Amino acid sequence: MAVAFETLEFDIDGVKTVVKAIGSGKPILFLHGASTLEGFDFAEGLADRFRVLAASHPGWGYSGDAPHIAGMADMVLHYLNLLDALDLAEKPHLMGFSMGGWMASELAGLARERFDKVVLVAPAGLNDPAHPATNLGALAPQDLPGYLAHDVTVALRYFPDGTDIVFAETFGADRAREGETLGRLLAPFGMGHPNLRRFLARITNPALVVWGTEDRLLPASQAPLWVEALPDARLLLVEDAGHFVMQEKPETLTRIGDFLAG
Template sequence: MAVDFETLTYDIGGVQTVVKAIGTGKPVIFLHGAATLEGFDFAAGLADRFRVLCPSHPGMGHSGDAPHVADMRDMLVHYLNLLDALDLAEKPHLIGFSMGGWMATELAAIARDRFDKVVLMAPAGLNDPAHPAADLGAIAPQDLPGYLAHDVAVALRYFPDGSDPAAAEAFGAARGREGDMVGRLCAHHGMGHPNLRRFLARITNPALVVWGTEDRLLPAAQAPLWVAALPDARLHLVEGAGHLLAQERPETMTAIGDFLAA
């Protein structure tokens, strides 16, 4: 069953920024990963208790192009400006997934007073050599679904099945557009920042680190590093889940909601 979102649109520094919103209650801002292929339907798992706001990053998903974005600093300014435009009545919780986890980390580090609790879902960014992430450039396109989910059938839902050439072409164009933006964000230091562990020490907000035990893109062995570096964090491991843990184990969103509501 399709999830019924409200679509909000803001002009943020000349970038048409689209926010998919659902639910009522305390606001939650969700920052997506390096692609939007899986969509935002998982947010329905929080919508009974929270107002979930899912913006598409500039140059990605539903939002407009942003040729001015040169690196992560531009994204951080964009999201600070979006927070101003949203003009929320209360301090939102912040959730970041994968690349969005890296983004959420830097955002919370510089603006922790603007957020309540922070949830990092299989976050990118630490680039720890003892627990390396998968080399995306070395993964053949046909093998990518197996890196995204432990149960590959879950990931395959979000890929063209070959029956509709037009859909496959649109999928490829969307991934190419998003890949261009990701390339700009990662041009200087790769998917992260060499001082990110230092940044984590600034995030005094209550934090939850969530990771699938079978993640092949970003290994769950990184999770204790995040928890140790955050001043007030706990760990929630999701057994039998890969990188797309919210899609593979929808009950994960209930556990996150419990943390946010406590």
Template sequence: MTVQFETLEYNLGGTKTVVKAIGKGKPVLFLHGASTLEGFDFAEGLADRFRVLCPSHPGFGFSGPAPHVAGMSDMVLHYLNLLDVLGLPEKPHLMGFSMGGWMATELAGVVRERFDKVVLISPAGLNDPEHPATDLGEIAPQELPAYLAHDVSVALRYFPDGSDTAFARAFGADRAREGETLGRLLAPFGMGHPNLRRFLARITNPTLVVWGTKDRLLPVSQAPLFVEALPDARLILVENAGHFVMQEEPGTLTKVGDFLAGSNRFQ
């Protein structure tokens, strides 16, 4: 069954920005990773308690081109502008996955007062040499699904299987388009910021860090580093899940929702 989203569209500084929204309740702003190939269907797992807002970054997904983007600071500015135009009735929670976790860290580090709670899921950005991430450039395309999910069949759902040539062409075009923007985002420092711990130290918001124990892209050994750097953090380790932890273990979203709602069920 296809998840039904509301589509919101804004013009931010000349950049078409599309937000997919679902659910009712306190808003949650979700920042996606370095690709949109897995989509936003995971948000249905939070939509019973929250209004989940899933923007496509400039140059990614449903949003328009963004030739001006030269680094992560441009994305932070973009999302400050989006918060202004959204005019939300209350402080949203902030949730970021992978590269979006890095993005959320810089955003919350700069304007922590604009958010309630923060959730970082398999966040990138730390670039700790003792806990190195896998270099995406060294992964052969056919091997990528096995790096995204411990159960490779979960990741393969989002890749062409040879049965639909139109989908395969669109998939390739989308990845090329997003890859071009990603290259400019990563040009300054690679997949992170050398001073990210300084941003983390400023995030006094209650924060949840979520990591799959079988993540082959970003090692789970980074998880304690995030927790130690954050003033008020909790950690959930999801056993036998890879980078796509929300897709592999959908029950993780119940725990995330409990944390955001302040439920006594969250331990």
């Protein structure tokens, strides 16, 4: 059964911005990674206690094109403006996955007073040479699912299998569109910021870093670096899970929810 989301739409500086909302309770602003291929169905695992607001970044997913995007600073400004438009009755929690974790780090580092707790799930952005991320550009397309999930069947459910030509064509067009915006976002420094630790040092909010122990895309050996750089952080390592930790191990959402509710 498909997860039932409410669709909210905003005009943020001329960019159609779509937010998929589910649940009730204290809000969580969720920032997705470098692709929207896995969707937002994971949010059902938090919807019993929270109202999850899963926005598509400008140029990604359900949102409109954003040819002005030239770096992460533009995304941070966009989300500050979206927060103004949402006009929430209470401070939301902030949650970011992969590239969205990097985005959440810069956002919270600059505007920590706008958020309650922060959750970073397998965040990108530090680019520590001792703990290198996989170069996606060097991967053959057929190998990508094996880098996204430890149990490759979990990742494969989001990819075309050759039985639906329309889905395959849409999938390719969506990845090309998102990839074009991603290229502009990464133009200044690649997948991260050379001074990201300075942003992390400002995030005095209680923070949770979540990582799958078998992540082949962003190694779990990075996790202690994030915990050390954040003033008030704890670590949740999830055994036998890859980059798609929330999809592979849905019980992870309960543990994230316990942290946010505690």
